[in-house]
Amino acid sequence: MTADGKSSGRVAIAGIHEYESRWAPDKTSFQIMGECAREALADAGLSLSDVDGLFAANMTMGAMGVVGVAEYLNMKPRYLDGTNIGGSSFVAHVAHAAAAIQTGRCEVALILYGSTAASDAMAIGTGGGGGRDPGAAFVSPYGMTLVSSYAMVARRHMHEFGTTSEQLADIAVSTRQHASLNPHAKMREPITRQDVLESRLIADPLHLLDCCIISDGGGAVIVTSLERARDLRQPPIVVRGTGESVAHREIGAPDLMTIAAKQSGEQAFAMAGLEPTDIDVATIYDSFTITVLLTLENLGFCKRGEGGAFVENGGIGLGGRLPVNPDGGGLSSNHSGMRGIFLVIEAVRQLRGGLGARQVEGAEIALAHGTGGYLGLMHSGATLILGKD
């Protein structure tokens, strides 16, 4: 990627769509993907026949993944990528699409996601014992739910750094405030710190309102060369930096406070030639409040252990030191199992501008970071830095 302002070799996001409803019992996940494809193509001013690269993931498609999506949409793309690294997948798809476009493997990449998690009544965070990796036998006997894997990280953070439930609650409060400005958000009634603290404990120290909602939903993102994007309907949003990584139990003694975001963030900032202070708005995977706090630390927005002070009292609210998830995030707007695509979409919307009350004024550079998996067990991270053309 060149940093000289020329379009040669650079890649941009040219079309987006977030499925508007959060409840779609009359739809299939494939149908949601198809409708999102239609709307994102219209947004870009393209048609399905322009697409020659297809990317897709969700929690329910079969073992051949994206092949089934191509079949459903009667497509024969020349580039396929069904990468599934959990909820962060779609952030990674943008990076993979950029590389494919830069190397001539495809020209117009369509990234798709669709899910009916809510109408299927999936118990995403509070079922079973978790984990289908080869080490699952060492996990499943113990009833570690998804929520409790994040809760153990939160507990450790509190122990090491004095982080409080009040500080975590403030993340949920800011995010709900943002959701109240988003007409499509699932939960729009403002909440207080006390509301969060008084909501029932799901897995100590995480309360119900520390947890993301469960919705139906889907989205589509179109990536193409910056040159081509400049001829399309929307102002191009340029891919400036990308990074991917993983964190896990290592061989038994990990540092739970260092998450995948550290490595992926360093890669993305280095590629972009930017620093955390250059970021105007961030979309951060908020499966749980602790996810946001630890991601902010690991991306370098604040020092290790200082996430609590960073987020409290509206620090990540609109008008705060770093507005995070102005769409209302997964905590309040939209979480249908794998939220990564919504992180990309809201980052693009903020850079396009014109969002009314939830617009971060003058936003030039946005960061999206996805976390996939079980934070305290094994997870992926993908970071994307976007800028105006």
Added chain:
Amino acid sequence: MAEARDDTKTQDAGTREVKSESKSKPDPLYDRPAVDWETRAYWEGAGRGELVLQRCRACRVVQHRPRGLCVSCLSDDVESFVATGRGEVYTYSVVRQNQASAFRNALPYVVAYVQLEEGPQLLTNIVGCDPESVSIGLPVRVDFAPTETPPGETPLGVPRFRPA
């Protein structure tokens, strides 16, 4: 990874009764673990009442979970040894909600990482105490829950911990 998938059956293990050592609340149900050749020594050790870890004979690194080779130096000269079974709580959570039947009756229960004296941490349950009394740094010792042994098979156990 068919073996790995199989043990998710634990989640639907039904409501069979479990003896739980003079406590009113039942422990989580432990099904017979899914075993493969990499992990057999660990689970059979637990069946004998021993916590078995791995050490590489080449680079001396202790690793958990058990693997067919040392992932620090990729030597396959890996030995099993019996750990002390002592450690302390590294972090924990009291689980208050789990829809899976194997765990629903045991709520609230404690999941934890225990920092072992030998270096690795183990994911486990803390049992034998009030969940509210667990804290980071709490000294604990290993304890083994037996599992049902099919005729002709070697007994297997599930390590969990209780206050020392």
